[in-house]
Each structure stands twice: as structure tokens, then as C-alpha cells.
Amino acid sequence: MECFCCVAKIGYIAKHFLTLHPMKALYHTFGCKLNFAETASLASLLEGRGVEKVGQDESPDIIIVNSCSVTELADKKCRQTIRSFARRYAGVPIVVTGCYAQLKADEVIGLPGVAVVAGSDKKMMIADYIDRWQSTHEPVQEVTPTKDMRDFMPSCSRGDRTRYFLKVQDGCDYFCSYCTIPFARGRSRSASIDFLVGQAEKVAAEGGREIVITGVNIGDYGKGTSATFFDLVKALDAVEGIDRYRISSIEPNLLTDEIIEYVASSRRFMPHFHIPLQCGDDTVLKLMRRRYETSLFAHRIERIHAVMPDAFIGVDLIVGARGETPELFENSRRFVDSLAISRLHVFPYSERPGTRALADIPYVVDQAEKHRRAAVMGEISDNKLREFQERFVGCVRPVLVEHTAHGGLMHGFTDNYIKVTLPDDPQLYNRLVDVRLLEVDGEEMKGEVVDAAR
Numbered sequence: 001m002e003c004f005c006c007v008a009k010i011g012y013i014a015k016h017f018l019t020l021h022p023m024k025a026l027y028h029t030f031g032c033k034l035n036f037a038e039t040a041s042l043a044s045l046l047e048g049r050g051v052e053k054v055g056q057d058e059s060p061d062i063i064i065v066n067s068c069s070v071t072e073l074a075d076k077k078c079r080q081t082i083r084s085f086a087r088r089y090a091g092v093p094i095v096v097t098g099c100y101a102q103l104k105a106d107e108v109i110g111l112p113g114v115a116v117v118a119g120s121d122k123k124m125m126i127a128d129y130i131d132r133w134q135s136t137h138e139p140v141q142e143v144t145p146t147k148d149m150r151d152f153m154p155s156c157s158r159g160d161r162t163r164y165f166l167k168v169q170d171g172c173d174y175f176c177s178y179c180t181i182p183f184a185r186g187r188s189r190s191a192s193i194d195f196l197v198g199q200a201e202k203v204a205a206e207g208g209r210e211i212v213i214t215g216v217n218i219g220d221y222g223k224g225t226s227a228t229f230f231d232l233v234k235a236l237d238a239v240e241g242i243d244r245y246r247i248s249s250i251e252p253n254l255l256t257d258e259i260i261e262y263v264a265s266s267r268r269f270m271p272h273f274h275i276p277l278q279c280g281d282d283t284v285l286k287l288m289r290r291r292y293e294t295s296l297f298a299h300r301i302e303r304i305h306a307v308m309p310d311a312f313i314g315v316d317l318i319v320g321a322r323g324e325t326p327e328l329f330e331n332s333r334r335f336v337d338s339l340a341i342s343r344l345h346v347f348p349y350s351e352r353p354g355t356r357a358l359a360d361i362p363y364v365v366d367q368a369e370k371h372r373r374a375a376v377m378g379e380i381s382d383n384k385l386r387e388f389q390e391r392f393v394g395c396v397r398p399v400l401v402e403h404t405a406h407g408g409l410m411h412g413f414t415d416n417y418i419k420v421t422l423p424d425d426p427q428l429y430n431r432l433v434d435v436r437l438l439e440v441d442g443e444e445m446k447g448e449v450v451d452a453a454r
Helices: 004-020 032-049 072-088 099-103 105-109 120-136 181-185 192-203 229-237 256-264 282-288 295-307 326-338 354-359 367-390
Strands: 024-029 052-054 064-068 094-098 114-117 140-142 164-167 208-216 244-247 271-277 310-318 341-348 396-404 409-414 419-423 432-441 445-451
Touching: 032 052, 032 064, 032 164, 032 208, 032 282, 064 072, 064 120, 064 282, 072 099, 094 099, 094 120, 094 192, 099 105, 099 120, 099 181, 099 256, 105 114, 105 140, 105 409, 114 120, 114 396, 120 229, 164 192, 192 229, 208 229, 229 244, 244 271, 256 295, 256 326, 271 295, 282 326, 282 354, 282 432, 295 326, 310 326, 310 367, 326 367, 341 367, 396 419, 409 432
Parallel strands: 024 052, 024 064, 064 094, 094 114, 114 140, 164 208, 208 244, 271 310, 310 341, 419 445
Antiparallel strands: 396 409, 396 432, 409 419, 432 445
């Protein structure tokens, strides 16, 4: 359950701190949609108390880095960025929070310029820690042991787009052999349905039209209670004023036929899914300690297309995992190529200290081969995306128009998540319009408005 006393405490601390120390903050976020949503919530909280958000071409008084640690490359990028900030903004204190800060706090506190390290569940307490640092000028390190993470930290924010991101769940109990997220985010925990419905109602009152449902393992929503993710979906669907919901990444074993069929009949839930596969070979899936086989994954894809033929389906894939021999990779390639999906998000496997894979799986794929396999799967992804886009040339789809993009064009997404560019017209911002899709333009499609009456 959400910790309302903690939320009240956050507001008090932020008000006290910022009254005494008005400042300008530079924010930098790595990683997943959940991280970006939480950064936006933190920025909104601090801005409400007088802290101005600034860009990198301005002079900040504080720098807040929300880190990621999903791969070794993510850790490396965080370190490089922190060092770059320390050089560029000499003397400006840097606050580091998020998964990298949670997993490697001692390493982070030793980086140049770092004044505060706040663990994954401490993001909304940052004002208090900055206050403490300013009083003592001693580094502050606040990291809760993962096993003690029990409170749910709410987050519902718009960020820089028309879409809002509603955090419904945090943590993960799965402990896949390659993954450190349970160590960085703690065990699965959720907000109540009533609280989340209230958040959605606030979005509608602010004029928000689309909500992306986020979390670490959202299909596990309600674990330990009588509520389920399907219960949440039905409750959110009843909120008046929201035109669109999108379900972010959901495990295939938790995306039930019941949920798929409900989305197909719903006016508000979009025909758009993001489903992690990770490997298209059952032997590797078992080594990964995934909770499904390829047959179940294939069934989910088939069921989606049976009831939503136009649905966009994005798929996460890891290549070069421990145990993935050339033969098993070829099995994965064939399986992925056979799926009626729209796009792949391909990640070369990264060794993560403390995971079971390092201790239990001796077969290692070298870096060059990982990158070759990523390129193979990337080509499949490019082909599938283009095939999906070309199906809709000449069709009219509803588009929620977002801000002006580079080159004087606006962009937005169709109901089935095709990114569309349009001639600039500020009056269309945050409006649903009917758009004819004209032609494929790389990862986007060019469109023209045929009806802006919505």
C-alpha cells in the first residue's frame, strides 16, 4: 500500500528546505519509463516549492541524476555523465539516486562532485538530504537495504509530453538469473486501486488525455492483496475524461487472455502491447529462470492478433546470454522471425555481479559475437517495423498530437502506436485528430489531418 504519511512528510520537508534555500535544479534521467516518471514527479514536487528546472545550457545550483543499472553499460554511462557534470559545473553538488545508486552506493559516493546518494526508495526525500549536506558539507548516503523496502512511492506525472505516466507497482519477485532489478527495486508492492483511480481522475481534471501504466512488473500488481492487475484495468477504464490508456511492459505469463480480450473491447485501452521475450529458445529461457516457454509466448501473440489485428506489439530481446550457444541463438532467431510482432528492442547480454547466471552458467558468449547477434536481430526488427507501417499507408487513424518536433513539424502516435509527423499547427496540441498516413519515413510515418473535430 502507498505510504500517505511519507507523502505528507515529503511535502513538509520540501517546503521547509526550499523556503530557506531557493535554487535551480538540473535533472538527468537514465533508463526506463518508470525512472522518467519518477524524475518528473520529483521535479514537480520541488518546482511546487520554488525550485526552477533548468537546462544544461544554464547554471544550476544542484544537479539530480536518476540512474539506471540494468547493464554494465548503463553503469558506465552514469559514471561518465556524473564526471562530465562535475567538470562542467565545478562546485555544484550532485545528487545521485535510482538503481545504480542503490546497488553501488559506495562507488557512487566516491565520484567527483557527488554530495548525496539516495537509494531507489529515497527519491522523494532528496530535499531533506540536500539540507543535511548544506548544513555539514559532509557526503550524505541514504540507502535502504533492499529486503527492507516495503513502502510504495507514488508517481503520476506528465513530464515533457502530453502522455502521463502512472506508476501502479514497484519491485519484482522473479529473480531471473541475469537480472539485478529485485536487488535495486526490492520486492513487489503496489498502490491501492482507489488511490490509482484518484490519480487518473486528477489527470483527467488537468486535461490529460492519455495515461501509460508503468511499474517494474505491472502484471504482478496487487500481490499480497485480493486485487489483481485485471481489476485495476477495469477500474481505470471507468474513469471519465481519459481517452487512452497504454499498458507498458508486461510479462507474457501475466498477460492473460482475459486481459487481452478486455483491451480489445475497451474504448480507452489502446491496441498496443510491450511484452518481454528475452530469448526465443526454451533451453535459454530455462537458464534465465523465465516463467514461460516459447509456446505460451506464441499463443499470446496469436491471441492478440485474433481480437486486435492492427495491434502494435513490441518485444524485448536479450542476445548473447550465458548459455546461448550458436545453435540456441539460431533457434531464437527463427522463432522471433516467425512472430507477427511490430518491433524488437534488442539488448546484448551484460554480466551483472551477484546474479545466478555468473555462478550457474559456464558458457560465455564473447563481446564481438554478442554485437553480431544484436545486428542480426536488429535487421529483423527493422524489417518487421517497416512491414507493420506499410500495412497502414493510406489508412486513417486517430492521433494524439504532441509538441512541435525538430524541423517545424508536430508529431503524435496513432492508437496502435505508429509515430506520425504532421505540419506544425499549435492548435492541435493535445488533441485527438483523424490522420491519413501517407508514407513511411524511417521509424515514423508522414501524415495529414483529415478531421480535427475531436
